Amino acid sequence: xxxxxxxxxxxxxxxxxxxxxxxxxxxxxxxxxxxxxxxxxxxxxxxxxxxxxxxxxxxxxxxxxxxxxxxxxxxxxxxxxxxxxxxxxxxxxxxxxxxxxxxxxxxxxxxxxxxxxxxxxxxxxxxxxxxxxxxxxxxxxxxxxxxxxxxxxxxxxxxxxxxxxxxxxxxxxxxxxxxxxxxxxxxxxxxxxxxxxxxxxxxxxxxxxxxxxxxxxxxxxxxxxxxxxxxxxxxxxxxxxxxxxxxxxxxxxxxxxxxxxxxxxxxxxxxxxxxxxxxxxxxxxxxxxxxxxxxxxxxxxxxxxxxxxxxxxxxxxxxxxxxxxxx
Numbered sequence: 001x002x003x004x005x006x007x008x009x010x011x012x013x014x015x016x017x018x019x020x021x022x023x024x025x026x027x028x029x030x031x032x033x034x035x036x037x038x039x040x041x042x043x044x045x046x047x048x049x050x051x052x053x054x055x056x057x058x059x060x061x062x063x064x065x066x067x068x069x070x071x072x073x074x075x076x077x078x079x080x081x082x083x084x085x086x087x088x089x090x091x092x093x094x095x096x097x098x099x100x101x102x103x104x105x106x107x108x109x110x111x112x113x114x115x116x117x118x119x120x121x122x123x124x125x126x127x128x129x130x131x132x133x134x135x136x137x138x139x140x141x142x143x144x145x146x147x148x149x150x151x152x153x154x155x156x157x158x159x160x161x162x163x164x165x166x167x168x169x170x171x172x173x174x175x176x177x178x179x180x181x182x183x184x185x186x187x188x189x190x191x192x193x194x195x196x197x198x199x200x201x202x203x204x205x206x207x208x209x210x211x212x213x214x215x216x217x218x219x220x221x222x223x224x225x226x227x228x229x230x231x232x233x234x235x236x237x238x239x240x241x242x243x244x245x246x247x248x249x250x251x252x253x254x255x256x257x258x259x260x261x262x263x264x265x266x267x268x269x270x271x272x273x274x275x276x277x278x279x280x281x282x283x284x285x286x287x288x289x290x291x292x293x294x295x296x297x298x299x300x301x302x303x304x305x306x307x308x309x310x311x312x313x314x315x316x317x318x319x320x321x322x323x324x325x326x327x
Contacts, residue, residue, distance in 0.1 A: 004031040005209045006055070006073050006177055012066040013047075013054055015280070022281035023066070025051055026233045030211075034176065037203050037210040039224035039241075041217070041256070045277045047233040048213045049099070052179050055211070056096055057086050074176065092122045095170030096179040097163075104166060105154040111165045112138075112150025118172045137168040141198060160191035167198060171208075178202070180212045184219060196222040217260055221245060226313070229253045232277055232288040239314030249316040251293045287319060295320055 013025040025047040032038045040048050053059050055071055057078060071078040073094065078086065090096075098104045106114055112134050119130045131150065138146030141164040154162060163183065170178055180199060184192040200223045203210045212223060220227055220241060227244040229237040229252065237250040248254045255273040275292040278284060284291050290300040299319045308322040309315045 002033045002035075005034045006030070006032045006211070007070070008051075008055065009070040009072075011051065011054060011069045011071065013050055013059055013063055013069075014066050015063045017281050019281065024063075024233055024280045025054070026283075028230070028233070028235055030228055030235070032177070032209045032211055034209050035203060035207045037200070037212060037223050037225050039220045039227045040211060040213045040230060041215060041220060041227055042230035043215060043256075043273075043277050046230045048230055049181055051230075052096070052181055052211065052213055055179065056090055056094065057081075058090075088122065091118050091170075091175075092173045093175055094177045094179070095173070095175035097166050097170050097181065097183050099181045099185055105162060107154050110151050110153055111157065111162075112152075115150075115165065115169045115172055118169055122173050133172070134168070137172060138165075141165075141168045141171070142194070143168070158191075159187055160194065163187065163191075163195055164198070167195075167202075171202065171206075174206060175208060177209045177211070180210065182214055183212065184214075184216070193222070199223055217245065217257060229256070232283055233280065234288065235317065236289065237314075237316040237318075239311070243311065243314040249310055249314070249321045250289075250318045251295055251320070252289050253316075255292075255294075287317075 008028060008030040011025055011028040012023050014021040014023045028051055030038065040051065042048055050059065054065055059065060065079060069079060105111060115134045115137060116130050119125065119133055134150055135146045138149055143149050143161060143164050157165065183199065184195055187195060196219060199210060199212070202208060212219065214220065224241045226240050227238065228235050229244070229250065231252050237244065237248065237253045244253060248257055258271045259273060261270060273292055278288065278291065286302045287296070287300040287305050290296040293300065303319065305317045305319050305322065307315050307317055308325050310321065310325060
């Protein structure tokens with residue numbers, strides 16, 4: 001494994017509340033190597049999307065990134081960069097595909113112009129050269145008749161084509177890191193598979209590191225090399241795709257996998273993780289999952305779990321896993 005391109009360490013993000021500032025992300029750590037795809041998985045409200053926005057330094061006000069958070073990209077401390085330098089990295093070295101292509105594209109501007117704008121913003125090329133680059137990008141992401149589609153408006157494209165336009169925009173400057181926030185939301189199964197195949201091929205052919213945010217283990221299985229599972233603002237388990245899907249150790253990861261619909265379970269009630277993710281500011285003491293955990297014991301209620309490494313590449317933050325790992 002090559003040296004990490006992105007390192008997120010002790011990331012904490014807070015928002016104001018009646019009782020003071022409340023952390024919605026708490027001491028999160030991640031790393032991604034060039035050409036690697038990391039999936040960040042968890043239920044809605046766990047803090048996945050705001051973590052991605054923090055990497056881009058786009059946390060909406062009045063939210064803020066707290067000390068001692070550290071985000072390092074290619075050896076540069078992103079949190080200390082001047083605004084102008086950070087702006088040049090966005091869309092240049094770091095690209096992002098936002099969750100809803102239907103609302104992320106400007107409805108009154110052609111899609112070609114929107115991708116062209118990203119190229120002109122970061123390079124000194126003629127309008128003709130930039131347009132040729134847009135057509136090449138559209139062809140690369142599998143948009144049919146790319147020379148014609150550059151003049152189309154968003155409402156003239158299907159959801160799948162809009163998502164391909166968003167990928168072309170994110171890849172316009174050949175970024176070293178691509179962040180995908182739920183890239184297959186609202187797409188049918190066929191288009192979803194095509195988009196995931198496209199992301200996988202881009203990572204393989206360009207060496208781009210990919211952070212993909214999802215709650216869908218089908219997406220994880222299709223594209224991820226490694227997986228980090230997030231719950232209540234914290235990472236609770238991490239490992240390779242094979243480890244997390246084949247032998248998950250944290251009860252939360254196990255519950256997520258049990259809740260996946262399976263053909264052999266047709267006609268039977270789906271399994272579920274009872275309860276809901278606690279709200280920020282109302283995190284329970286000890287392990288934050290203990291209020292929903294079927295195997296919680298006394299220590300889970302009062303003591304916060306620490307990292308237990310179960311293999312060189314897999315770790316879990318769980319008292320039960322720690323007990324099992326003891327000699």
